[in-house]
Amino acid sequence: MRPIRVLIVDDHALFAEALAARLGHEPDLVPLPVAADGRRALALAATERPHVVVLDMTLGAESGLDVLDRLRDRHPGVRVVVLTAADDLDAMVQAVRRGAVGWLSKTAGADLVARVVRAAAGQGGWIPPEVLGEVLRRLTAAGAAGTGGGTRPLAGLTPRELEVLQCMVDGLDRAGIADRLGLSANTVRTHTQNLLAKLGAHRAVEAITIAMRAGMRPTARG
Known part of the structure; x- marks a missing residue:
């Protein structure tokens, strides 16, 4: 079983450390030092080579979508799972379009977080089933908008x-x-x-x- 290296990016230190500690009890997950902002996340991604990044959408004044763009730009092989308190379908669609492979609420249990991390590392993904249809509809509409179907x-x-x-x-x-x-x-x-x-x-x-x-x-x- 290949250990899955997990980088948690969240500016709520207590939450991030608690999640890292919980994931550390999983035999196949290896939490890395947590990052509180985009700069630290990029530095750790370069040195620690995570397989999966668990990313909050709000990092103080910083947008998680911007951090997602920079992570995917500099480390296109990394798999990003969004874990956030925000309940915003538009942000969810934008995150998926920018390369996120999963979206979880912070109310999700640690067992589900671990399962989604494993799925992401295995080239899978996860969107909440109750909104999956609407997310796919918006993704399809966004891809066709303004193109006449050509692109x-x-x-x-x-x-x-x-x-x-x-x-x-x-x-x-x-x-x-x-x-x-x-x-x-x-x-x-x-x-x-x-x-x-x-x-x-x-x-x-x-x-x-x-x-x-x-x-x-x-x-x-x-």
Whole structure:
């Protein structure tokens, strides 16, 4: 059984420490030092290499969605589960669109949190069953809005994956994409693998063909 390294990001220290202690009793979960803000979360993600990040949506004056974007940008392989007191369907949809694979209320029991962490580490996810249908409806509507249906094949891509795909359409190789977007070659490779999987493409040329059929065109750059 591979130990699952879990990073908890929450500015409520007592809650975060209590959750870490509880998850530490699970034989397959290894809680890392907790983070109270985005800066600390990114630093720990870089040094501790968590498999799953459990992220609050409100970190003082900081937006959890912004922290989610930065985590997914710098560590695209990490799996993010939102654990929050907020009950906001719009935020839930935004979190999923930005790469979160799970959403839990802070009223959830620790056993459920542990199960969702395991699911996330195993490439699964979890949305509360009572709102799953509405979340999927909104995700579908958001993907089709303003596109006339033309870009629907691209609707499941994250903003960063769309940027990488645009670079591919522009004819850039991995090094060129890394230079344009300010990313490492390894990060570009991970984004590329993720978008290929989402598009059902086996090679870059297939992904470019799908993108251009959906209306994406090379950008003119002087």
